Amino acid sequence: MWTSIAIALTLAPFAVLWHPVAMLLGAALDPFDAHVVAALVLALPWGLLLLLHMPHATAAFAATRAPRDMLDLAKSWRGVRRDFQTWNVVVAAIVTAWAIGLACLGAVCVGVGAGVYYAILVSAHATAALHRQSEGLPAR
Secondary structure, three states: OHHHHHHHHHHHHHHHHHHHHHHHHOOOOOHHHHHHHHHHHHHHHHHHHHHHHHHHHHHHHHHHOOHHHHHOHHHHHHHHHHOHHHHHHHHHHHHHHHHHHHHHHHHOOOOHHHHHHHHHHHHHHHHHOOOOHHHOOOOO
């Protein structure tokens, strides 16, 4: 539930901007195409925000079970600055796993469930690398 709330809160500003951006593009494109292009344009910064926030937030939430960890953007960004190398490897694993998992869609939907399951497992395992035992938090 807390993960869904965090994702919805990060999506909200981009969802609010979606229609105005589409209207800006509407002069040059068909209205449907403008909305599709606006969604694609806004998906990149939203995805980058999620990659900056969610790995550290979910690792902290899994360790403490405190909902505030899932919603603390500043703490996540401090974590990225503190341990950029580990975060970079984690994000590379997450993006690669989701690319491979979603590539199953290109195989005429054969293995989509397995591909997404694989992506979720790799994402969870990679995110676990961000949990530091030195923080004094009990391992679960």
